[in-house]
Amino acid sequence: GAVVSQHPSWVICKSGTSVKIECRSLDFQATTMFWYRQFPKQSLMLMATSNEGSKATYEQGVEKDKFLINHASLTLSTLTVTSAHPEDSSFYICSAWHSPGYEQYFGPGTRLTVT
Amino acid sequence: GENVEQHPSTLSVQEGDSAVIKCTYSDSASNYFPWYKQELGKGPQLIIDIRSNVGEKKDQRIAVTLNKTAKHFSLHITETQPEDSAVYFCAASINTNAGKSTFGDGTTLTVKP
Numbered sequence: 001g002a003v004v005s006q007h008p009s010w011v012i013c014k015s016g017t018s019v020k021i022e023c024r025s026l027d028f029q030a031t032t033m034f035w036y037r038q039f040p041k042q043s044l045m046l047m048a049t050s051n052e053g054s055k056a057t058y059e060q061g062v063e064k065d066k067f068l069i070n071h072a073s074l075t076l077s078t079l080t081v082t083s084a085h086p087e088d089s090s091f092y093i094c095s096a097w098h099s100p101g102y103e104q105y106f107g108p109g110t111r112l113t114v115t
Numbered sequence: 116g117e118n119v120e121q122h123p124s125t126l127s128v129q130e131g132d133s134a135v136i137k138c139t140y141s142d143s144a145s146n147y148f149p150w151y152k153q154e155l156g157k158g159p160q161l162i163i164d165i166r167s168n169v170g171e172k173k174d175q176r177i178a179v180t181l182n183k184t185a186k187h188f189s190l191h192i193t194e195t196q197p198e199d200s201a202v203y204f205c206a207a208s209i210n211t212n213a214g215k216s217t218f219g220d221g222t223t224l225t226v227k228p
Contacts, residue, residue, distance in 0.1 A: 004158075006158075034215070042220070042221075043204065043218045043219065043220045043221050044159070044204070044218050046215070049215060093158050093159070095158075095159075102147065102166075103149070103161060103164065104149065104161070104216060105161060106151070106158040106159045106160065106161075107158050108157055108158045109156070109157060109158040111156070
C-alpha cells in the first residue's frame with residue numbers, strides 16, 4: 001500500500017506557543033489530504049480537508065485561525081496549531097487520498113501535549 | 116449527512132475463533148466502504164475495502180460483505196490470532212467526494228491466546 005508519514009511523532013510544547021505538524025505522501029501524489037483529531041478511545045474526528053494549491057475546507061466547529069493548514073505541494077500538507085492550550089492536547093492524524101486506487105491512507109499520527 | 120453505526124463496541128474471542136463486526140450507514144449514495152485497523156498509538160491502517168458494485172471481497176483471513184439494500188456491511192476475521200487485537204473502524208464515503216469518509220465509533224477486538 002501507499003505510505004504516508006508524519007513528523008514529528010510526538011511533541012510537547014508550552015501553552016501559548018505554536019506547533020507545526022507535517023504530513024507527507026512518500027510514494028504518490030495527493031491532491032487531497034485530510035486532518036483528523038482523535039481523543040483517547042474515540043473515533044476519528046475530521047478537522048479539515050486540504051487541497052493542493054487552495055484553501056483548506058474546515059469542518060463545522062473547527063477554528064480555522066487556530067488550526068492553520070497549508071497544502072503547498074502534491075506530497076506535503078502542514079497543520080499548525082497556533083497559540084496552543086492544554087485543551088489542544090490530542091492525537092492528530094493526517095491521511096492522503098490515493099486517487100488512482102480510490103483509497104485513503106493514514107499517517108502514523110502525532111501526539112501533541114501542551115503544558 | 117452520512118451516519119455510520121458500528122457494533123459491537125468491544126469484542127473478545129478466543130484465538131482461532133471468528134470475529135464479526137457490523138456497520139450500518141444512512142446515505143444511499145455512499146459507494147465506498149473501507150475497514151481500518153488501528154493499533155495503540157498508531158494511525159489507522161487500511162486492511163480491506165469494498166465498493167458498491169460487489170457484494171463480497173476476501174483477502175486471506177479477512178472478508179467484507181456489503182448489503183446495499185439494507186445499507187449494512189460487515190467485517191469477518193477467521194482463525195483469529197493475538198496480533199489481530201486492535202481497534203477496528205468502518206467507514207463510508209462517496210468516491211466522487213475525494214474520499215471524505217464518515218467513520219464508525221470503532222470496535223476493540225481482543226483475541227485471547
